[in-house]
Amino acid sequence: xxxxxxxxxxxxxxxxxxxxxxxxxxxxxxxxxxxxxxxxxxxxxxxxxxxxxxxxxxxxxxxxxxxxxxxxxxxxxxxxxxxxxxxxxxxxxxxxxxxxxxxxxxxxxxxxxxxxxxxxxxxxxxxxxxxxxxxxxxxxxxxxxxxxxxxxxxxxxxxxxxxxxxxxxxxxxxxxxxxxxxxxxxxxxxxxxxxxxxxxxxxxxxxxxxxxxxxxxxxxxxxxxxxxxxxxxxxxxxxxxxxxxxxxxxxxxxxxxxxxxxxxxxxxxxxxxxxxxxxxxxxxxxxxxxxxxxxxxxxxxxxxxxxxxxxxxxxxxxxxxxxxxxxxxxxxxxxxxxxxxxxxxxxx
Numbered sequence: 609x610x611x612x613x614x615x616x617x618x619x620x621x622x623x624x625x626x627x628x629x630x631x632x633x634x635x636x637x638x639x640x641x642x643x644x645x646x647x648x649x650x651x652x653x654x655x656x657x658x659x660x661x662x663x664x665x666x667x668x669x670x671x672x673x674x675x676x677x678x679x680x681x682x683x684x685x686x687x688x689x690x691x692x693x694x695x696x697x698x699x700x701x702x703x704x705x706x707x708x709x710x711x712x713x714x715x716x717x718x719x720x721x722x723x724x725x726x727x728x729x730x731x732x733x734x735x736x737x738x739x740x741x742x743x744x745x746x747x748x749x750x751x752x753x754x755x756x757x758x759x760x761x762x763x764x765x766x767x768x769x770x771x772x773x774x775x776x777x778x779x780x781x782x783x784x785x786x787x788x789x790x791x792x793x794x795x796x797x798x799x800x801x802x803x804x805x806x807x808x809x810x811x812x813x814x815x816x817x818x819x820x821x822x823x824x825x826x827x828x829x830x831x832x833x834x835x836x837x838x839x840x841x842x843x844x845x846x847x848x849x850x851x852x853x854x855x856x857x858x859x860x861x862x863x864x865x866x867x868x869x870x871x872x873x874x875x876x877x878x879x880x881x882x883x884x885x886x887x888x889x890x891x892x893x894x895x896x897x898x899x900x901x902x903x904x905x906x907x908x909x910x911x912x913x914x915x916x917x918x919x920x921x922x923x924x925x926x927x928x929x930x931x932x933x934x935x936x937x938x939x940x941x942x943x944x945x946x947x948x949x950x951x952x953x954x955x956x
Contacts, residue, residue, distance in 0.1 A: 610639050610641050611640045611833075611944050612641045612830075613641070613643065613831055613833045613835050613943060613944075614644040614646070614825040615631075615634075615642055615644070615646070615647075615655070615758075615837065616646050616647075616651075616821075616822055616825065616834055616835070616837070616867075617646065617651030617652070617654055617655050617837050618649075618650075618651050618819050618838055618839045618863075619648040619651050619788070619789065619814065619819055619839075620649065620839040620863070621649070621912075621913030621914055621916075622686075622912060622913055622915065622916035622917075622920065622921060623905065623924060624650025624651060624653065624654055624839065625916075625924035625928070626837070626839050626904075626905075626924040626925070626928040627650065627837045627839060628679075628681075628682055628924075628928060629924065629925040629926060629928020630837050630928040630929070630931060630932040631837075631928075632675055632678060632925075632929060632932075633928070633932035633933055633936070634835075634932055635658070635674055636671070637940075638671075640940075641666055642758045643759070643830050644760070644761070644827075645658060645659060645759070645760050645761065646761040646820045646821055646822065647760070647763070647788070648763040648813075648814035648815050648820040649789040649813055649814060649815055649819075650789065650839075651820050651837070652762045652763070653681060653685075653740075653785060654678065655760055656744075656747050656760070656762075657674065657677035657678045657747075658674045658677070658678065659754075659757055659758060659760040660674070660677055660747065660751040661673035661674025661675070661677045661751075662757040662758055663751035663754040664756070664757070665756070681743070682921055684746075685916050685921070686916045686918045686921045729792075729793070729795055729796045738795055740786055741782065741786060744785050744786055745782050747782070749782070753778050753779075759776065759824075759830070761774050761775070761821065761824040761825075762774070762776070762785060762788050762814070763775075763788055763814030763820055763821045764788045764798075764813070764814045765811060765813060766802070766810075767792075767809070767810040767811060768809060770817070771817065772814065772817035772818045772866075774821055774824050776824070779803060783798050783799075784798075784800060786798050787800060787813075787814075788811075788813065788814045789813060790811060790813050791813050792812045797812055798810065798811050799811075815862075815863040815866075816862070816866070818867075819840070819863050819864065819866050820836075821870070822834060822836075822870045822874070823870065826894065828892070832893060832894055833894075833943050833944055834894055834895070834896055835897045835898075835899060836867070836896065836897065836898050836899070837928075838867075838900035839905060840860045840905070841860055841902045841906050842864060842868075842902065844857060844860075845906075852909065852911075856910045859910050871896065871951060871954065871955075872951075872955050874896060874951060875951035875952060877892075878894070894947075895943075895944075895945075896949040896951060897935070897949060898948070899935045900931065901927050901931045908920070
């Protein structure tokens with residue numbers, strides 16, 4: 609029996625390699641059909657790779673094409689010519705903590721971090737360049753925007769009014785995906801002619817308003833089950849004390865806030881449905897599932913989000929596959945049956 613799911617893919621810079629591993633594992637399950645994808649920042653890049661592969665169908669060739677697209681994407685992001693490099697590095701250095709601390713304590717990272725606070729990305733004049741553009745321009749947009757395959761939504765933040773803007777179908781372009789990943793302290797805002805307002809609008813990273821947005825997945829055309837791939841730790845046991853730790857936790861909280869608001873709303877609606885105060889025909893009874901590895905992500909920081917090192921990318925890919933494998937072992941039978949995230953407990 610086919611299990612139909614929607615995917616919600618968080619953003620988080622190079623940590624999006626974790627999502628690569630999750631998606632690769634799910635694509636190896638022939639009886640799981642991806643009906644829709646909502647992606648922000650790195651989640652939008654991963655989503656575009658999968659959408660382009662599955663635009664031709666749900667068969668084994670399409671799934672393999674989606675897997676190949678993901679591998680190509682992360683080769684480009686990490687400037688990795690041979691992914692076997694990451695495999696032996698993972699064996700030699702199993703704990704990524706030392707990499708994170710090494711980057712954070714380096715003079716070069718400290719100087720770059722200070723520069724983002726002192727200088728605007730508009731200071732570079734004709735020397736400004738968005739390094740992601742050369743990658744995103746190579747996406748197969750005829751497939752990414754196709755009416756066939758899973759529905760695909762890309763989330764960005766409209767600078768003028770601070771509202772989320774969800775792009776889909778033919779609206780999606782190089783600039784739209786770059787907008788979804790546009791951290792304003794590093795990149796210049798992306799200007800797009802917005803069909804909703806009829807004006808040229810500037811956009812920043814979608815993580816500020818939807819990381820990722822879940823509401824596009826509430827359509828009756830999509831399954832009740834939403835699988836969220838979470839790459840920003842929801843909880844950290846230890847109190848952040850150093851300036852870097854404090855700034856990193858602020859970043860995680862702000863980029864999780866929109867997701868938590870939507871999850872709280874889903875929890876509220878589910879309670880009303882369970883109590884019979886809302887008819888099921890009026891509201892969707894969403895089943896929420898979560899694939900994450902907070903333990904690993906708690907050993908990483910904004911430093912490894914911004915510096916796509918092959919070792920960290922490889923470690924995250926492997927961790928994503930392992931997390932997806934564990935999820936499927938425990939909960940595959942629950943898909944299309946019941947939620948596996950206890951929302952009342954989460955917000956109790």
